[in-house]
Amino acid sequence: MDITLEVNGETRHLSIDPRVTLLDALRERLGITGPKKGCDRGQCGACTVHVDGRPVLACLTLAATVREPVRTVEGLAADGRPHPVQQAFAEQDALQCGFCTSGQVMSAVAAVEQEVADVREFMSGNLCRCAAYPNIVAAVEQARSTKESADARV
Amino acid sequence: MTMRTDAPLKTSGAARYGLDVTPPGTVYGYVVTSTIAHGEITAMDVAAVRAAPGVLAVYTPFDPLPLRTPMSPLLGETWVPLQDTEVTYYGQPVGFVVAETFEQARDAALLVEVTYDRRPARTSLHAGLADALDAPPSLHGEPPTLQVLADGVESIEDALAASAVRVDATYETATQNHAAMEPHSAVAVWEDGRLTLYSGTQGSDLQAAQLAQALDVEPARVRALNPFVGGAFGGKGHAGVSAFLGAAAARDLGRPVKAALTREQVFTATATRPATVQRLRIGADADGRLTALAHDSWSSTTATPSFVEPTSHGTSREWYTTPNLAITQKMVPLHVPPTTFMRAPGEAPGSFALESAMDELAVALGMDPVELRLRNSSIAPPGRDLQWSSKHLDECFTLGAQRFGWAQRHRRRVDRDWLVGYGTATAMFPALRFPCAVRITLRPDDTAEVATSGADPGTGLRTVLSLFGAEALAIPPERVEAALGDSTLPPGGMSGGSTATASVGSAIAVGAPAVIDALVAVATGPGGLFEGREVAYADGRVFAEGDSATFGEVLRAAGRDEVTAIGTSAPGEEMTKHSFSSFGAQFCEVRVHRWTREVRMSRMLGVFDAGRIVHEQAARSQIMGGMIWGVSAALHEGLEIEESGRPANGDFASYLIPVNADIPTVDVEFVRYPDTLHNPVGARGLGEISVVGVAAAIANAVYDATGIRVRRIPIVLEDLLE
Ligand code: FES
Ligand code: FES
Numbered sequence: 001m002d003i004t005l006e007v008n009g010e011t012r013h014l015s016i017d018p019r020v021t022l023l024d025a026l027r028e029r030l031g032i033t034g035p036k037k038g039c040d041r042g043q044c045g046a047c048t049v050h051v052d053g054r055p056v057l058a059c060l061t062l063a064a065t066v067r068e069p070v071r072t073v074e075g076l077a078a079d080g081r082p083h084p085v086q087q088a089f090a091e092q093d094a095l096q097c098g099f100c101t102s103g104q105v106m107s108a109v110a111a112v113e114q115e116v117a118d119v120r121e122f123m124s125g126n127l128c129r130c131a132a133y134p135n136i137v138a139a140v141e142q143a144r145s146t147k148e149s150a151d152a153r154v
Numbered sequence: 155m156t157m158r159t160d161a162p163l164k165t166s167g168a169a170r171y172g173l174d175v176t177p178p179g180t181v182y183g184y185v186v187t188s189t190i191a192h193g194e195i196t197a198m199d200v201a202a203v204r205a206a207p208g209v210l211a212v213y214t215p216f217d218p219l220p221l222r223t224p225m226s227p228l229l230g231e232t233w234v235p236l237q238d239t240e241v242t243y244y245g246q247p248v249g250f251v252v253a254e255t256f257e258q259a260r261d262a263a264l265l266v267e268v269t270y271d272r273r274p275a276r277t278s279l280h281a282g283l284a285d286a287l288d289a290p291p292s293l294h295g296e297p298p299t300l301q302v303l304a305d306g307v308e309s310i311e312d313a314l315a316a317s318a319v320r321v322d323a324t325y326e327t328a329t330q331n332h333a334a335m336e337p338h339s340a341v342a343v344w345e346d347g348r349l350t351l352y353s354g355t356q357g358s359d360l361q362a363a364q365l366a367q368a369l370d371v372e373p374a375r376v377r378a379l380n381p382f383v384g385g386a387f388g389g390k391g392h393a394g395v396s397a398f399l400g401a402a403a404a405r406d407l408g409r410p411v412k413a414a415l416t417r418e419q420v421f422t423a424t425a426t427r428p429a430t431v432q433r434l435r436i437g438a439d440a441d442g443r444l445t446a447l448a449h450d451s452w453s454s455t456t457a458t459p460s461f462v463e464p465t466s467h468g469t470s471r472e473w474y475t476t477p478n479l480a481i482t483q484k485m486v487p488l489h490v491p492p493t494t495f496m497r498a499p500g501e502a503p504g505s506f507a508l509e510s511a512m513d514e515l516a517v518a519l520g521m522d523p524v525e526l527r528l529r530n531s532s533i534a535p536p537g538r539d540l541q542w543s544s545k546h547l548d549e550c551f552t553l554g555a556q557r558f559g560w561a562q563r564h565r566r567r568v569d570r571d572w573l574v575g576y577g578t579a580t581a582m583f584p585a586l587r588f589p590c591a592v593r594i595t596l597r598p599d600d601t602a603e604v605a606t607s608g609a610d611p612g613t614g615l616r617t618v619l620s621l622f623g624a625e626a627l628a629i630p631p632e633r634v635e636a637a638l639g640d641s642t643l644p645p646g647g648m649s650g651g652s653t654a655t656a657s658v659g660s661a662i663a664v665g666a667p668a669v670i671d672a673l674v675a676v677a678t679g680p681g682g683l684f685e686g687r688e689v690a691y692a693d694g695r696v697f698a699e700g701d702s703a704t705f706g707e708v709l710r711a712a713g714r715d716e717v718t719a720i721g722t723s724a725p726g727e728e729m730t731k732h733s734f735s736s737f738g739a740q741f742c743e744v745r746v747h748r749w750t751r752e753v754r755m756s757r758m759l760g761v762f763d764a765g766r767i768v769h770e771q772a773a774r775s776q777i778m779g780g781m782i783w784g785v786s787a788a789l790h791e792g793l794e795i796e797e798s799g800r801p802a803n804g805d806f807a808s809y810l811i812p813v814n815a816d817i818p819t820v821d822v823e824f825v826r827y828p829d830t831l832h833n834p835v836g837a838r839g840l841g842e843i844s845v846v847g848v849a850a851a852i853a854n855a856v857y858d859a860t861g862i863r864v865r866r867i868p869i870v871l872e873d874l875l876e
Binding site for chain 1 (some may be wrong): 157161162164165166169170171173174176188256257258261332333334335336386387414416447450611612613614668771774776778779780785786806807813814
């Protein structure tokens with residue numbers, strides 16, 4: 001079937017099998033490989049992307065059902081500058097192997113945007129076998145204070 | 155301090171892992187696995203598979219891809235799939251379906267009909283204890299049964315019987331899976347009889363060598379690439395089934411093949427850490443000095459025995475001073491998934507047993523567990539002459555006890571509905587290094603490259619290469635580019651055994667002076683900037699009297715694209731002079747819910763003596779991760795093998811590993827004593843020691859909180875019901 005996806009601000013047309021997940025559409029058809037396949041079952045969070053601004057598991061979402069804009073980790077930087085969450089992940093060393101990181105970053109962006117009360121709880125859908133958890137929390141806190149000071153300036 | 159050099163790539167999605175490559179014309183492979191644990195495949199009906207849309211090929215033991223069994227000095231034999239009809243574990247790869255798309259391959263693979271001649275499967279470690287076999291000699295060539303007895307002592311039993319205080323207890327640890335977030339996978343491309351393989355492994359040159367042997371092609375015709383590896387932990391040392399089948403199918407079909415195991419397949423078709431049973435008998439005098447230590451170990455292994463978890467050799471053999479020591483290592487062959495090394499193989503489960511038993515001894519003696527450990531600290535492994543090169547375990551314990559507030563542990567602590575307890579344990583892991591070659595290149599733009607085939611599976615090796623290169627060349631790290639994860643680079647060996655930092659550091663220490671010599675030769679040689687003059691190198695510049703130039707200027711003046719040198723190193727004479735190990739003290743606080751018996755780790759501290767710390771931030775991260783692995787072993791993870799051989803919890807929904815909410819702050823501290831007796835850079839490696847002892851520290855804390863001694867991990871609620 002023919003579908004249209006808006007990914008990171010670009011409109012992309014695809015002719016795909018209805019069984020294709022959003023994750024496989026991005027990775028195998030569009031060459032957008034930031035989102036990772038850690039389980040393909042909705043159990044690890046490595047595939048987390050935003051659809052219409054909300055985090056979703058791309059492996060549990062059929063590409064053909066997606067109508068709203070998709071944003072992946074590749075679409076976070078603005079004007080060539082990393083998103084404050086990406087910057088915070090790098091500065092806090094909130095990663096080791098990096099395989100979970102794209103998903104962690106997308107969940108973390110949502111955590112900051114939604115001003116969640118319990119960061120550790122909110123981030124618990126994203127497994128990290130390297131166990132960078134304390135640094136991931138520190139990165140979310142850092143990005144949150146960056147956002148607060150930016151908000152205060154506005 | 156610069157951040158991990160690949161952090162910008164990893165946080166932006168730009169880091170390319172094995173499966174992130176999709177060459178034009180790529181087709182997709184899907185592995186089919188067995189649904190019995192033991193027997194013979196008598197037939198496979200693949201007619202429906204072949205007829206399914208998009209299917210290009212179906213490979214089975216009846217229609218196999220030819221593969222030979224590779225053999226390497228470091229890894230031994232590596233199993234290759236589909237070469238016979240024997241099934242020896244549930245979830246064994248028995249087929250490979252290749253189709254135009256992933257969806258077609260996956261759905262077609264479901265149509266394979268396998269007929270088995272089933273045989274009884276042995277799957278219980280407990281049932282096999284009675285007729286366990288002696289394990290093969292240890293990695294260091296020590297026999298499975300080993301005794302050191304004081305003069306005049308007839309047997310370890312006599313020594314135990316003569317001890318004033320005794321502990322005799324049996325401990326158990328679970329089968330575990332490495333569960334790296336990146337499933338084992340490969341993309342294989344053939345061009346003009348040459349294979350390029352993109353696959354996350356712990357060593358690209360090892361991977362290439364295994365593939366070349368399996369495929370029966372010259373090693374020079376295989377290039378393995380793994381610039382980014384999504385975690386390994388020992389589980390990506392051997393080349394995997396996706397690599398073998400993908401490469402062989404790509405050759406057969408003349409198309410690039412991409413193949414990945416599903417998460418469920420990773421739990422059976424890769425390898426696991428064996429389950430263990432360990433009996434500890436410790437005797438001490440009334441002052442807490444050990445008089446006898448006996449550690450009997452049983453490990454599960456595969457039906458045709460392979461890797462055995464060396465729990466007693468990895469711990470009791472070396473850790474404490476005792477006049478009488480006896481260790482045994484047995485194995486129980488079972489129809490279970492392959493076994494292999496996993497983060498601190500031997501030491502991690504071994505330390506659960508030894509360090510729990512030491513805690514039991516402390517209780518029996520009425521002695522502070524920290525004091526007991528200090529009192530028995532060894533200066534050399536029992537029965538050996540070679541002393542530890544640099545050991546500051548006492549400092550780890552005293553510093554840690556202070557920082558953790560260990561003195562508070564006597565108060566009976568109840569915090570609302572939570573019972574609070576403290577626990578501690580020793581951590582040790584041998585300091586090793588492997589043969590390693592690193593190429594150093596100076597370039598006309600005043601940058602340098604440091605290159606080796608080794609892997610950075612999240613350890614920070616890429617960053618460490620830049621830092622060591624910068625240090626050896628006396629230039630800023632920003633000007634040193636690291637290249638790794640490519641089998642065409644000088645052989646850097648395997649990222650395993652906590653060896654990589656010490657190994658590459660030693661090689662760079664040899665290579666840097668050589669490349670500087672080569673640069674000087676260019677500067678002073680015919681047509682050189684300082685032809686015929688006396689020169690010296692410092693801070694990236696060549697100095698002649700009254701004059702100087704950067705190395706880039708020297709190269710440009712001589713019209714040279716680069717100068718290069720390869721430094722090699724290997725363990726050597728130092729091994730005849732000292733024993734080498736890293737050391738640490740683990741502390742943790744747990745809370746056990748009074749009514750539900752839930753256990754939460756609420757606070758932990760590890761203090762480590764691991765030689766020089768090269769990159770503080772990456773070092774802390776790696777240690778923190780390892781300590782959390784210990785929490786996982788203690789409270790979360792274990793692969794449950796059913797009687798049939800099927801794993802009961804082989805997916806991420808039911809194989810539990812900690813999530814963010816399980817982990818509060820983890821405190822890490824180092825005592826910093828560079829160990830230059832071990833290697834010129836003084837670093838000893840951090841990847842494994844961090845997990846060692848943690849599970850015991852947690853079980854000891856659970857005892858402190860509840861008075862209940864749990865001798866089996868992971869600890870579950872039922873263990874704590876009264
Ligand atoms: S790949 Fe989607 S949750 Fe694991
Ligand atoms: S960084 Fe390796 S899994 Fe999270």
